[in-house]
Amino acid sequence: xxxxxxxxxxxxxxxxxxxxxxxxxxxxxxxxxxxxxxxxxxxxxxxxxxxxxxxxxxxxxxxxxxxxxxxxxxxxxxxxxxxxxxxxxxxxxxxxxxxxxxxxxxxxxxxxxxxxxxxxxxxxxxxxxxxxxxxxxxxxxxxxxxxxxxxxxxxxxxxxxxxxxxxxxxxxxxxxxxxxxxxxxxxxxxxxxxxxxxxxxxxxxxxxxxxxxxxxxxxxxxxxxxxxxxxxxxxxxxxxxxxxxxxxxxxxxxxxxxxxxxxxxxxxxxxxxxxxxxxxxxxxxxxxxxxxxxxxxxxxxxxxxxxxxxxxxxxxxxxxxxxxx
Numbered sequence: 001x002x003x004x005x006x007x008x009x010x011x012x013x014x015x016x017x018x019x020x021x022x023x024x025x026x027x028x029x030x031x032x033x034x035x036x037x038x039x040x041x042x043x044x045x046x047x048x049x050x051x052x053x054x055x056x057x058x059x060x061x062x063x064x065x066x067x068x069x070x071x072x073x074x075x076x077x078x079x080x081x082x083x084x085x086x087x088x089x090x091x092x093x094x095x096x097x098x099x100x101x102x103x104x105x106x107x108x109x110x111x112x113x114x115x116x117x118x119x120x121x122x123x124x125x126x127x128x129x130x131x132x133x134x135x136x137x138x139x140x141x142x143x144x145x146x147x148x149x150x151x152x153x154x155x156x157x158x159x160x161x162x163x164x165x166x167x168x169x170x171x172x173x174x175x176x177x178x179x180x181x182x183x184x185x186x187x188x189x190x191x192x193x194x195x196x197x198x199x200x201x202x203x204x205x206x207x208x209x210x211x212x213x214x215x216x217x218x219x220x221x222x223x224x225x226x227x228x229x230x231x232x233x234x235x236x237x238x239x240x241x242x243x244x245x246x247x248x249x250x251x252x253x254x255x256x257x258x259x260x261x262x263x264x265x266x267x268x269x270x271x272x273x274x275x276x277x278x279x280x281x282x283x284x285x286x287x288x289x290x291x292x293x294x295x296x297x298x299x300x301x302x303x304x305x306x307x308x309x310x311x312x313x314x315x316x317x318x319x320x321x322x323x324x325x
Contacts, residue, residue, distance in 0.1 A: 009169055009223065009233045017244070018067070019275055026086050026106075027078040028275040033106045034067040037240045039161065039183075039217045044171060044238055046188040053195055055213045060242050069119045070110065085113075099273055103160035104142060107216070111145070121149035126202040139193055144200050144208065152211040157194045159186055161219040162273050162305075164248045164316050167233055174221065177303060177316070183217075190215055220273070222248035222314050225256045248314035251301045257315075261308055262293045268305040268312070276307060 019031035037060035045052075077083050089109050095101045108127060114120045122145045129141040143156040163174035163183055171184035195213045202208060221239070225247045235241065249256050269280055295301050301315045 009227065009235045022074060022078045024078050024083055025271075025275065025277055026090060027074055027083065029102070029271075030077070030086065030106050030110060031067070031074050032275050033103065033218065034063060034070055034110060036218045036244060037063050037242050038215075039219060039221070039240060039243050040215070041238055041240050043191075043215055044184075044187060045191070046171075046184055047192050050192055052191050053198075053213055055191055055195055055215050057215055057217075060240050066110075066114075066120060070114055073113070073117065073119065097271075099270065100158075100160055102271070102274070103218070104158055107156075107158060108143070111143070121147055122154075123148060125153070125205045125208060126200065129200055129202070131197065141194060141197060141200065144202060144210070146205075146208075147212075153208050154212045154214060155195065155197065155200075155210045156214045156216050157190050159190070159215070159217045159219075161186065161217060162222070162314075163219065164222045164224075164314060166224060169233055169236055169239075171236075171238070186217070187215070220244045220246060220312070222246045222316075225249040225259070225313070226253070246312045246314070248316045251303060251315050251317050257301065260313065262295075264309045265293045265306050266291075267293070267302070268307055272307075273305060276310065276312070281307075 018035045019028045022028045022031050038057045040057045041059075043055040043057055077086055086109060090096050090102065090105045093101060093105045093108075096105060104127075108124070111120075111122055111124050115123050124143065125146055126144040127142060129144060130137055131139045131141065141155055142158045145154045145156060146152075147154050161176065161181075161183065163176055165174045167173070171187065172182050174183040175181060195215075197210060199207055199209055221243055223245060227247075249260065251257075266281065269277065271277070272280070293306075303316055304314070306313050306315060
């Protein structure tokens with residue numbers, strides 16, 4: 001599943017972060033959700049023998065256009081009391097502290113607020129639509145939208161993923177902190193389960209027929225810290241070049257762990273998988289200096305996200321190792 005590309009993966013460590021210009025944490029998160037492109041340049045069909053529907057993805061230019069159209073509103077949210085509307089919206093949603101639900105809340109706020117201000121053509125018809133088989137719940141659909149520009153009903157299924165990659169960098173080789181979670185498995189589930197629906201019952205718009213299906217998968221991907229030693233693996237043709245890319249380090253790799261400045265290292269709080277919160281730096285400082293993280297000689301670093309100054313890095317075990325719970 002690889003195609004020729006112009007540059008090896010070891011030369012493509014990049015991170016465009018326009019969300020860093022905002023001060024308020026939830027505004028940063030909202031800017032990140034819009035400015036971050038879809039992980040995918042195209043949908044990959046991992047269930048070709050099943051009777052499934054075609055799935056599309058929005059291009060990086062689509063999301064850049066949405067960010068630019070909403071940029072003035074982001075400034076208002078970042079500098080006025082309108083911020084309270086965003087915080088109230090997010091905190092009233094179910095399980096607002098879970099990353100997936102936080103992502104859904106941010107997208108939903110942008111859809112509703114942006115449509116009301118005529119900044120995009122997507123009207124929310126329904127969200128979190130329950131699917132049933134008889135009386136048994138079999139799943140739910142994230143967003144049912146009406147695209148006024150195209151006059152189409154669209155089903156958007158959302159996913160926020162923070163995956164660590166390993167050679168040969170195929171979708172199955174990008175895994176989460178939970179090693180059972182990988183990009184190929186997530187896409188297969190979305191296509192064979194969530195995207196099977198054709199007709200949807202909505203509370204305020206009756207029964208609607210889905211015309212288009214979009215997989216919205218965003219997040220951060222992490223390459224091995226020693227990527228240059230992995231060989232000349234091509235950048236995957238399906239992976240968007242402008243997706244935020246950082247590094248991860250094997251927790252047993254003492255050589256590369258030694259290259260990390262532990263005096264500038266701190267463990268990230270869960271919400272910082274989205275965007276870094278500078279006030280956590282201050283809380284973790286003593287006498288104006290970062291409290292150094294020290295690992296004993298017989299102690300392995302704890303799996304998770306860290307910041308070396310402003311640089312995100314994940315400490316993670318090899319895929320064959322057991323994940324810390």
